[in-house]
Amino acid sequence: NPAFTLDSPLFSNSTPYNKKNPFLDEELLDVQPSPINPFSAYFDKKEKKASQS
């Protein structure tokens, strides 16, 4: 009962991505963010900027 399948004509124009895309893979839907956060410094910087103005 899926609304559309991979061989739907809707997808025929785009290159299908055959290998697993972890972001579109249902098995990995419940993945939680990692303790390794390379973006924390980025967010800290943004917060500082915001609080200064």
Next chain:
Amino acid sequence: SGAASIDCPWVVKSEEKMKYDLIFDSLSPVSGMLSGDKVKPVLLNSKLPVDILGRVWELSDIDRDGMLDRDEFAVAMYLVYRALEQEPVPMSLPAPLVPPSKRKKPVT
């Protein structure tokens, strides 16, 4: 225009690459490759929508083997940082973003 792209420098600067390599190594790659279940939790920390991150993954997995090597991971990180700066993620990978190791030799 394809031939010109061979010589253009990679947009990921060596300083950035060193930073991304450190993150790559901290995720314990197997045979120099990271699988999606290792990369996904890290990229989720960017708080970008999953459809954006899915596009980043597709653009970064240049050889389409479902894994990211060191250079592909650097491309992914570069795209995520650009997206955080409100730059749209391209629909296809621009030539200057293709790591030199992945560029096709000119066809004669």
